[in-house]
Amino acid sequence: MGQHLLGSSFGIPLNKTYDYVIIGGGTAGLTLANRLSASGTYSIGVVEAGSFYELSNSNLSQIPRYVWTGAGTGFDDANPLVDWMLRTEPEMGIGGQRIHYPRGRTLGGSSARNHMVYHRATKGAYDKWAEEVGDPSYEWENWKAYFDKSTTFYPADMSKRFANSTPDEDPAGAKSKDGPVSISYTNYPLAITTWFMKATEAAGMKRLASWIDGELIGTSYNLRTTEPDTMVRASAETAYLRPALKRTNLVVHHSTMAMKILFEGTEAVGVLCETLGKSFQLTARKEVILSAGAVQSPQLLMISGIGPRETLRRFDIPVLVDAPGVGQGIEDHPTASVLRKVVPPSSTVLDSPEQKEAAIRDFNRDGTGPLASTGGDLTAWEKVPRRLVSNKTAAALSTVPEDWPDLEYLITSTYPGTPPDHDEYAGIAVVLVNTFSRGNLTISSSSMHDLPVITINFLTDARDREVMIAAVRRTREILNSPVLSPVVVGPEAVPGNDTTTDAQIWKYIQSSSRTISHVSCTCKMGQQGDKSAVVDSRGMVFGVKKLRIVDASAIPFLPPGHPMSTVYALAEKMAEHISKGE
Structure with missing residues (x-):
């Protein structure tokens, strides 16, 4: 077997077919990419709008002290090479201010942009999750192994x-x-x-x-x-992607926008992509997995024809599935x-x-x-x-x-x-x-190039x-x-x-007062018949086939605290289900 060159791990803007196409190289997406490519059985293509934060944001992303920067209300201290440059609509809870809403546009996603706080939510919170989605596998005693699977604990060096x-x-x-x-x-x-x-x-x-x-x-x-x-910093990029780059069945299309999910009837078959203006198509034999985060995942769903009927019609988007819950129910802290x-x-x-x-x-x-x-x-x-x-x-x-x-x-x-x-x-x-306040997001056009409209409604x-x-x-x-x-x-x-x-x-x-950017629940998990639910307990999107969502948008409610650990564990759990054909 010949040598596997590092350059072979990165895709160029040409049509290509994979078993699984993962949209989003963030916390969940790279966890899935690593686990699904591990056996060598499947080919995996990852689409990520950003690149490596070590190149795009230098020490500001890697050194803990420097996360103190980038937390302002405006964009003066924000870097568009790693940040989506999102701004909320006027927030009535804080006197109509519009605030910068940081989200990671980089390999590693928000695991490369956050303050690195790691903890797990409570046993009761996860048991409530299991009850709401009708799936006992989310109970703490059944789920905690996935939290352990994603981490290695190191005692303090005194x-x-x-x-x-x-x-x-x-x-x-x-x-x-x-x-x-x-x-x-x-x-x-x-x-x-x-x-x-x-x-x-x-x-x-x-x-x-x-x-x-x-x-x-x-x-x-x-x-x-x-x-x-x-x-x-340890991120999804350093922890999950780097060790997997040597695998010949994993290809990363970085600096590439996912513009639309492609369907044949109600079956997801691929993704229309764009790199610096050049369009191409990635085809998925088995599944398209949406892991673009709690902002871009609902945005891409709507642009692809899955969302509230009135919203899609306003922008002349053909309605594939009338899904009123898409973009609704934002929870944050x-x-x-x-x-x-x-x-x-x-x-x-x-x-x-x-x-x-x-x-x-x-x-x-x-x-x-x-x-x-x-x-x-x-x-x-x-x-x-x-x-x-x-x-x-x-x-x-x-x-x-x-x-x-x-x-x-x-x-x-x-x-x-x-x-x-x-x-x-x-x-x-x-x-x-x-919290009790809930927000929403919607699209501003039929193009992913135009940022969504975000209203957190906090306070x-x-x-x-x-x-x-x-x-x-x-x-x-x-x-x-x-x-x-x-x-x-x-x-x-x-x-x-x-x-x-x-x-x-x-x-x-x-x-x-500000949020701490824990936006979640915009494509919430739930049971069949719940009109506000977008995916089932395996992340499969209601109303279509071969399309799954795995990221913070899919959680049914925001558990107490910082969601990073839950997103890692959710991706580990879903990777196991996918590998088993579930």
């Missing part, structure tokens, strides 16, 4: 961390030992983290070993998708922050050449120093104290499983705008993870507004804990001690 920042030993980590994605603790926890751990415990949040065994309510150090020795000035024993400020040079030297030497930190190394979760919300809202919050938290607390050291001095600031970004439900105000008050209680008095100094920096009434707090929330 030779590189502060002595008093030792995470508790987690026996669940022993089961995550052979997966492609590395999950590890940062080699540089912020010095303030140990103090905030004390404050969350003092507030009643029990200490947990980690976030990988189906339990969230409590407090623990974060796991991140980073390589344990170097602290470089809003967040707001409270910051204080702090006096930790070591600095994370990098505003001098000497500090930057030292940080680069430490990171390059052994993956230590401030560049190894994403700015927050602790997460805590709880039900919002019922004394802070009305009885009506408390009753609504209680409709989710008992182990589903309402609030997530993330330690943050990101100051909005320019700090007033060279001192250290830290605080808590509080995130609503039990439009009065109950979400009430809980967010309560969340800011609860965050202040934590930051005002006596256990923090040695390290928290001066008045509150953000929003400030003069922000006290509900009206003042709400005004601050409207001016500062």
Whole structure:
């Protein structure tokens, strides 16, 4: 057998036939590409609009500290080589602002663009998933093996961390030992983290070993998708694609747009693609698998004739399937922050050449120093104290499983705008993870070149507004804990001690609150007969054949927290079903 050249792994814009064509080289798409190509039985073609983020975004994607950038509300700090440059419609929940909505346009997708926080949702949340879609294979006890299959857990390297920042030993980590994605603790926890751990415990949040065994309510150090020795980002591209590139049956068409899914009758047969204006067709013998993410997957469905009838007719798109649920039911998590000035024993400020040079030297030497930190190394979760919300809202919050938290607390050291001095600031970004507001997206034309119309609608439900105000008050209680008095100094920096009434707090929330880009549920999974459902429990699109969706758009509801682990596990699960012909 001749040598397999690396160039053989990448497609050129010419017609070609594969067994499976995967649209989207992101978190789910590359997991599928790796698993389906492993046996050598099937040929796999992957279509990805972006390229390698290591080329397109350099160290900004690879080094944890640099994920602090790219989080602005506009596009000044966004890179179109790796980002879709999406902007929401005016968001009425925050006074009509239009905000940048980051999504990964690159191999690895949003696993190459996020803050690398890794945890699993709760046992109750996954059991609820199983019940809603009528498939017991989604119950936690049946599904957790796929989470383990996707990851390898690495204990903290205490030779590189502060002595008093030792995470508790987690026996669940022993089961995550052979997966492609590395999950590890940062080699540089912020010095303030140990103090905030004390404050969350003092507030009643029990200490947990980690976030990988189906339990969230409590407090623990974060796991991140980073390589344990170097602290470089581990993404779907590094973990799943790179090891598979040597396989002759896997071809990646990068820098290529999927323009339309092609059908013969109601059977998906291929994808119309375009590379820098040149059109060509990829044919699928077995299936077209849509893994373009929670924004582009519903957009491509509609442009291909599957979506709300009125929308398709408006743009003269022939209606293949009237699917009213496509693009509907967006779920996401809003967040707001409270910051204080702090006096930790070591600095994370990098505003001098000497500090930057030292940080680069430490990171390059052994993956230590401030560049190894994403700015927050602790997460805590709880039900919002019922004394802070009305009885009506408390009753609504209680409709989710008992182990589903309402609030997530993330330690943050990101100051909005320019700090007033060279001192250290830290605080808590509080995130609503039990929300009631729902959004939608639709198409703006019949072309994939025109970005979709996105309305998150976050904080439009009065109950979400009430809980967010309560969340800011609860965050202040934590930051005002006596256990923090040695390290928290001066008045509150953000929003400030003069922000006290509900009206003042709400005004601050409207001016500062953002989503954390967990858009999901736009092609939701459900049971036959549910008009809002787009796919069944195997991801097969209702009304057509040989078309499957595997990504965050297909989940039936957004579980508490960060969805990356769930998307990896979903792709692992679906790959097994596909390999078995299910």
